[in-house]
Amino acid sequence: MKTNKIAFLGLLVALAFVLSYVEFLLPLNIGIPGAKVGLANLVVMVALYTLGTKNAFLLSIVRVVLVGLTFGNLAMMIYSLAGAGLSFLAMVIGKKTKLFSVTGVSVLGGVCHNIGQIIVAMFVLETSSLIYYLPFLIVIGTVSGIVIGVLSGMIISRIQKLFKI
Amino acid sequence: MKKNDIILIAVILVITLGGLASMAFRQKASTEDTADKAYVLVKIDGEEYGRYPLDEDRQERIELPDGSYNVLVIEDGYVQISEASCRDQICVNHFHIHYAGDAIVCLPNRLVVTIEGGEENDIDSATN
Structure with missing residues (x-):
């Protein structure tokens, strides 16, 4: 890995960390627990398209562990890990198939993040009635995925010109 | 945005709406069940x-x-x-x-x- 790539990855980790903190400070209060804009996903998207799958995966995991240790607790970390893992898997598959643009990949990620979290919550709380949240969370994931996708598309096109990495 | 993105979003939303509808239907059916009991x-x-x-x-x-x-x-x-x-x-x-x-x-x-x-x-x- 080249030095500038390492530095760039470090920068993105810090950025993801900060964005998670911003989201933690300003929770989207619309009456549905777990509904988030997914600002940090913006950074993961940028990393996925500029630094490659492996580095983006590292970034995603490091971010969740960092945020979990700093602002949350173990339970929150497990939920986030499941969400981030499934979301990342979906985004990689979406990117590899080359069917979708940045926006489509981001929507896949947003939706799968919520699905992953609900699945883990269902196992932890041992109740299947949480599935009633899923439609609402999927709609929110789709909307935020579109926003994040359009934004990261703009960022990616600019960064690729600047860094050539 | 590519055409596939819009298709993806539409498919997700349709599936979600379908899920919502079936949930509402099932919930109604289950309350009818308890009324019977x-x-x-x-x-x-x-x-x-x-x-x-x-x-x-x-x-x-x-x-x-x-x-x-x-x-x-x-x-x-x-x-x-x-x-x-x-x-x-x-x-x-x-x-x-x-x-x-x-x-x-x-x-x-x-x-x-x-x-x-x-x-x-x-x-x-x-x-x-």
């Missing part, structure tokens, strides 16, 4: 005398060993006591009952009629 429980002196389905119209004459009686009427999901041997007639004058947890009591005959299961009364369910 509602029954009228008759207790005399704390012991169960009998239970009758709420959705079946019937008239039941409840005889007590000492010769006193109550006539229980179930009609259109509502229960009332139409006739009683007791002198105060409070159970006869009691408004008919329908919701889960509602009760009619006839103290002289030590008779308690309650509705178990089924539809909750929405009005004061918060205070239950």
Whole structure:
């Protein structure tokens, strides 16, 4: 890995960390627990398209562990890990198939993040009635995925010109 | 945005709406199920005398060993006591009952009629 790539990855980790903190400070209060804009996903998207799958995966995991240790607790970390893992898997598959643009990949990620979290919550709380949240969370994931996708598309096109990495 | 993105978003939204619709449908079906299971429980002196389905119209004459009686009427999901041997007639004058947890009591005959299961009364369910 080249030095500038390492530095760039470090920068993105810090950025993801900060964005998670911003989201933690300003929770989207619309009456549905777990509904988030997914600002940090913006950074993961940028990393996925500029630094490659492996580095983006590292970034995603490091971010969740960092945020979990700093602002949350173990339970929150497990939920986030499941969400981030499934979301990342979906985004990689979406990117590899080359069917979708940045926006489509981001929507896949947003939706799968919520699905992953609900699945883990269902196992932890041992109740299947949480599935009633899923439609609402999927709609929110789709909307935020579109926003994040359009934004990261703009960022990616600019960064690729600047860094050539 | 590519065309595939829009297709993806549309598919996700359609699946979600379908899921919502099926959930609403299932929820309705399940409340109908519990409404079917509602029954009228008759207790005399704390012991169960009998239970009758709420959705079946019937008239039941409840005889007590000492010769006193109550006539229980179930009609259109509502229960009332139409006739009683007791002198105060409070159970006869009691408004008919329908919701889960509602009760009619006839103290002289030590008779308690309650509705178990089924539809909750929405009005004061918060205070239950």
